[in-house]
Amino acid sequence: MELDRYDYQILKCLQQDGRLSNQDLADRIGLSPSPCLRRVRALEEAGVITAYHALVDAKKLGYTLMALVHIAMDKHTDERFKTFEAQIRELPEVIECLLITGQSADYQLKVIVKDLDAYQELLLKRINHISGVTSVHTSFVLRRVVDSRAVPIT
């Protein structure tokens, strides 16, 4: 799919405010509502826009603790990875799971929990029980300096 200046403007605007009305969006990018809406639909159709989400303040719901968990596996087989990932997907506290390169870890998880007790519980009763997990290292998040998922659009 070919993207032009209008499309980039649309993406920029909707990345910032996913609930912009089509009319406001049209105004901002300098197009009338009909072609603007057509373009948004096309971007959704093409998978350039993948979803719309409301961001919820985790702390306001009691999730006061965020941690990064680095995990190393014993063997690097498809089987190990598959079962690990399947189990991880069952844990709602794991809001991110990345397979990464690097010395000491295979996966990095990002988890949010209500307190240290809950964290301990998650670690000892869930994550440690997954077969193949050999080492686990935790970093707690003290502050979120930048927290965006916005793709740079010039």
Added chain:
Amino acid sequence: MELDRYDYQILKCLQQDGRLSNQDLADRIGLSPSPCLRRVRALEEAGVITAYHALVDAKKLGYTLMALVHIAMDKHTDERFKTFEAQIRELPEVIECLLITGQSADYQLKVIVKDLDAYQELLLKRINHISGVTSVHTSFVLRRVVDSRAVPIT
């Protein structure tokens, strides 16, 4: 702010689909449109809902590489942190910057770039130039197994 069952349902729905119309939302949670809208506004007002975003597929825009960058500082002074963070905020490729506890790193950055060349450029010409940065370790993201920011809502 006190949240009841309706509020949790609203949050759950809007986390999944940030563009749900108020009418559809009202239907799903079993309330008529007016009180539903009032609740959504109240949640926004109270900062429980912090923003709405469209998710854009980075790969479709040419950002094929994601990396985690672990950074250690020479001194742990307010001054060092302040200048580092200010400089980091100027880099649109840095979509996340976390101040973390742990052995070897003070910050973890998440960056997206178009290719290895761009990554090299970012690292050598931007990040390494920030005063106080003493060590930098990179992990590339091979796969995103889980990628949500949804707060668990029972």
Added chain:
DNA sequence: TTTTTATACGCTATTTTATGCCAAAAAATG
């Protein structure tokens, strides 16, 4: 227990928005 008060609901009317259709303009092509 009864009365009062406050909160939140649902209905309705009005304004705003989304969306499909068609003619006109712009861009691309030969």
Added chain:
DNA sequence: CATTTTTTGGCATAAAATAGCGTATAAAAA
């Protein structure tokens, strides 16, 4: 330069958002 293709803008209609108002319900006070 003419023709074809694409995309726009305007308009009409349907849908949705939003504010006002009366009423029910639950909590608080008597």
